[in-house]
Amino acid sequence: MTAATGEKAGQEGQVGAGRERERRRRRARASQGDSRLAWRLIAPTIILLIVVIGYPVVYAVVKSLQLDKADAGINPSTGFFQQGGKFVGLKYYRYWFNCNCPNGTNGHEFWPAVQTTVIFTVITVIFEVVLGTMMALVMHRAFKGRAIVRAAILVPWAIPTAVTARLWEYMFQPHGVVNSVFGTNIIWTGSVWPARWAVMIGDIWKTTPFIALLVLAGLQVIPDELYESARVDGANAWQRFVRITLPLVKPALLVAVLFRVLDVLRIFDLPYILTHGANQTTTLSILAVNELRSSQNAAAALSTITFLFIFLVAFVLVKIFSVNVVQTQARTVKA
Amino acid sequence: MHYRRVLVVAVAAVTTVGLAAGCSSSKKSGGGGRGPITFVTGKDTSGVWPAIANQWNAAHPNEKVTVKQQSDQADQQHDDIVQHMQAKDPGYDIVTVDVIWTAEFAAKGWLVPLKGQYAIDTSPMLGGPVKAATYNGTMYAAPFASDGGLLYYRKDLVPTAPTTWSELISDCAKKTSGMGCYGGQFSQYEGLTCNAVESIYGAGGTVVKSDGKTPDVNTPQAADGLNFLVNGFKQGYIPKEAITWTEEPSREAFQSGKLLFLRNWPYVYAHLTGDANSQVKDKFGVAPLPGSSGLGTSTLGGHSAAISVYSKHQGTAFDFLKFIETPDIQLNQFLKVGTLAPVLKAPYTDPTAIAKFPYLPTLQKSIDTAIPRPVSPFYPAITQSIQTNVYQALQGSLPVQSALQNIQAGITKAAGG
Numbered sequence: 001m002t003a004a005t006g007e008k009a010g011q012e013g014q015v016g017a018g019r020e021r022e023r024r025r026r027r028a029r030a031s032q033g034d035s036r037l038a039w040r041l042i043a044p045t046i047i048l049l050i051v052v053i054g055y056p057v058v059y060a061v062v063k064s065l066q067l068d069k070a071d072a073g074i075n076p077s078t079g080f081f082q083q084g085g086k087f088v089g090l091k092y093y094r095y096w097f098n099c100n101c102p103n104g105t106n107g108h109e110f111w112p113a114v115q116t117t118v119i120f121t122v123i124t125v126i127f128e129v130v131l132g133t134m135m136a137l138v139m140h141r142a143f144k145g146r147a148i149v150r151a152a153i154l155v156p157w158a159i160p161t162a163v164t165a166r167l168w169e170y171m172f173q174p175h176g177v178v179n180s181v182f183g184t185n186i187i188w189t190g191s192v193w194p195a196r197w198a199v200m201i202g203d204i205w206k207t208t209p210f211i212a213l214l215v216l217a218g219l220q221v222i223p224d225e226l227y228e229s230a231r232v233d234g235a236n237a238w239q240r241f242v243r244i245t246l247p248l249v250k251p252a253l254l255v256a257v258l259f260r261v262l263d264v265l266r267i268f269d270l271p272y273i274l275t276h277g278a279n280q281t282t283t284l285s286i287l288a289v290n291e292l293r294s295s296q297n298a299a300a301a302l303s304t305i306t307f308l309f310i311f312l313v314a315f316v317l318v319k320i321f322s323v324n325v326v327q328t329q330a331r332t333v334k335a
Numbered sequence: 336m337h338y339r340r341v342l343v344v345a346v347a348a349v350t351t352v353g354l355a356a357g358c359s360s361s362k363k364s365g366g367g368g369r370g371p372i373t374f375v376t377g378k379d380t381s382g383v384w385p386a387i388a389n390q391w392n393a394a395h396p397n398e399k400v401t402v403k404q405q406s407d408q409a410d411q412q413h414d415d416i417v418q419h420m421q422a423k424d425p426g427y428d429i430v431t432v433d434v435i436w437t438a439e440f441a442a443k444g445w446l447v448p449l450k451g452q453y454a455i456d457t458s459p460m461l462g463g464p465v466k467a468a469t470y471n472g473t474m475y476a477a478p479f480a481s482d483g484g485l486l487y488y489r490k491d492l493v494p495t496a497p498t499t500w501s502e503l504i505s506d507c508a509k510k511t512s513g514m515g516c517y518g519g520q521f522s523q524y525e526g527l528t529c530n531a532v533e534s535i536y537g538a539g540g541t542v543v544k545s546d547g548k549t550p551d552v553n554t555p556q557a558a559d560g561l562n563f564l565v566n567g568f569k570q571g572y573i574p575k576e577a578i579t580w581t582e583e584p585s586r587e588a589f590q591s592g593k594l595l596f597l598r599n600w601p602y603v604y605a606h607l608t609g610d611a612n613s614q615v616k617d618k619f620g621v622a623p624l625p626g627s628s629g630l631g632t633s634t635l636g637g638h639s640a641a642i643s644v645y646s647k648h649q650g651t652a653f654d655f656l657k658f659i660e661t662p663d664i665q666l667n668q669f670l671k672v673g674t675l676a677p678v679l680k681a682p683y684t685d686p687t688a689i690a691k692f693p694y695l696p697t698l699q700k701s702i703d704t705a706i707p708r709p710v711s712p713f714y715p716a717i718t719q720s721i722q723t724n725v726y727q728a729l730q731g732s733l734p735v736q737s738a739l740q741n742i743q744a745g746i747t748k749a750a751g752g
Contacts, residue, residue, distance in 0.1 A: 070712075070713075073751055078471070079472075079473075080442055080444050081442050081443055102748060103723065103737075103741040104719060104720035104742065104745045105719070105748055105749075106719070107748075173579070173584075174576030187576055187579060189522075189579050190575070190579050276523060276524055278522065278524075278726060293410075293414070293417075294715050294749075
């Protein structure tokens with residue numbers, strides 16, 4: 001009995017397993033077809049990415065390992081530069097990391113530029129997160145004239161950076177708006193920290209709305225019931241913000257922070273126009289462009305270093321915060 | 336079906352990359368080609384080029400010139416030319432070269448040497464601009480507009496212009512309240528290099544030795560010169576905000592009556608006399624720059640036109656170069672319309688021109704004695720070294736002596752040291 005039943009069950013099990021296997025095989029075949037179709041569909045995108053991103057990146061890396069014409073020396077009889085292109089290994093990377101260069105040369109500027117870039121990133125992102133969250137909370141409230149407030153908050157984000165830079169350059173002039181409004185007499189673009197603050201204020205002004213927008217999107221998926229029940233339980237506004245809003249908006253906020261960090265690490269246009277990189281506002285990107293005028297391949301090496309640096313930061317951020325927008329948020333809300 | 340389409344896209348994309356990557360096979364055309372040409376120049380703030388192009392096109396209907404204007408920023412103009420040259424663009428027949436770029440572009444092999452069939456008669460020209468367009472003994476560009484630094488002064492307050500720095504500093508007492516004394520261009524950019532090397536020249540110093548390469552800037556004379564500017568900020572005869580000035584803000588300060596002395600280029604003259612908001616219309620004079628123990632020395636500015644080696648119509652391009660060197664264009668267009676400084680000697684003694692621009696004799700003196708900034712293929716690195724170190728010295732964060740040592744080392748390093 002038992003044995004028979006067992007056998008039967010076993011048979012059934014085998015049959016079941018066979019059917020299951022068959023089903024899986026069929027599904028696999030179908031998904032093989034699906035995946036082939038998928039590949040075909042995304043092929044244009046992939047090719048486009050290879051063309052516009054892959055090719056330049058690889059080209060820059062290859063260049064950074066070759067001798068630049070401008071560093072090949074000058075033929076004393078013709079006055080022309082000699083031929084470049086020889087493989088020089090990590091020469092240009094060593095040049096950036098370990099240049100015993102006099103003050104005023106690009107090589108000397110590398111570590112200060114790293115420092116400037118990091119300072120810009122840390123300070124602006126902190127300000128943008130705090131102000132952006134506040135703006136998002138305001139935009140999220142239902143009140144009369146909300147549409148106008150939302151539009152007003154988003155205006156700076158809509159203005160091109162070059163225009164922003166000119167705008168602030170004008171306002172930060174010695175007899176400009178900023179000094180006369182605050183009754184100060186600061187030469188904003190004439191010394192290190194005022195110049196850095198000028199750049200950072202411009203950046204914060206422009207990109208806080210970006211954070212606000214992403215946080216607002218995060219706020220809108222939080223169900224109202226949560227707040228209602230919290231209120232019933234007697235939670236005050238601060239508790240509701242800290243216990244409900246912050247944890248639930250965190251995924252959106254982290255993505256916003258990630259985007260901003262990556263963005264500021266390669267900041268170029270704002271300081272380039274506002275301060276021309278003077279007064280220690282030369283960022284890595286500005287330094288790369290300056291170097292381009294002397295040695296392209298050294299500039300390619302610097303671009304590669306910047307690229308790897310940003311890549312590393314992005315990797316670390318993603319690992320630490322396990323930033324994963326959509327899914328995490330869905331899960332958190334369900335929980 | 337699907338992948339055939341994908342294939343088409345792929346092939347198209349790859350072909351585009353091939354083209355974009357500069358694999359173009361345009362050969363150096365062996366000179367003499369004729370046909371339409373493109374003249375590339377910075378933003379035409381003087382407004383002379385449309386008339387010049389029209390005049391040329393009327394006479395050469397089959398070899399018309401198109402004027403392509405770049406940005407108004409010198410750095411961007413430079414980078415634009417570099418990019419087009421690297422792409423071997425035959426569409427940039429003639430490029431406008433700032434005096435400081437001649438050596439770099441020539442050494443990279445981008446400019447057609449102006450000798451043999453393309454030789455230009457330089458005898459009617461001023462010496463300085465020709466020298467600045469010459470690299471390694473060969474002329475590579477035809478100068479068409481020059482520039483020299485001038486001292487603008489308030490003749491209602493200071494009847495005779497100072498000829499030395501100490502006279503200038505004692506004249507500062509004559510300024511009225513709310514005025515600054517001396518101004519120039521002290522923001523960290525090319526203009527600062529001009530102001531700095533002028534001060535160094537003005538005290539008998541130099542930047543590089545006569546071979547144009549060996550740095551010779553770490554000298555007591557250079558220190559004296561630089562100290563004129565550094566002390567200006569320290570003692571207040573240069574207003575604090577001048578550390579942010581480029582040409583235009585410094586002009587505006589003088590124009591609105593807030594400055595007693597201004598170092599600037601000739602273009603300012605037309606604004607001071609012609610602008611509706613000018614507070615100094617009949618109250619200013621123009622003089623040569625002062626120096627430490629006598630008149631100072633200007634640096635040489637200005638632009639030349641050079642033929643690209645990738646141009647297919649070099650014959651026409653060369654004729655156009657000669658055209659913009661003719662006395663008619665130099666006097667009636669560049670000077671009278673654009674208030675640019677001509678490179679020919681004749682307009683400076685032309686009575687009608689002097690009646691209109693009384694500063695001409697002064698300007699000629701300034702350009703005649705002007706010293707070009709170092710003519711070197713490594714100029715971008717050299718000027719950066721000068722700008723950064725001088726700027727820090729003006730701010731007081733770097734002693735003049737260290738600044739000069741750094742510049743000396745920076746120039747050595749730039750030339751592959």
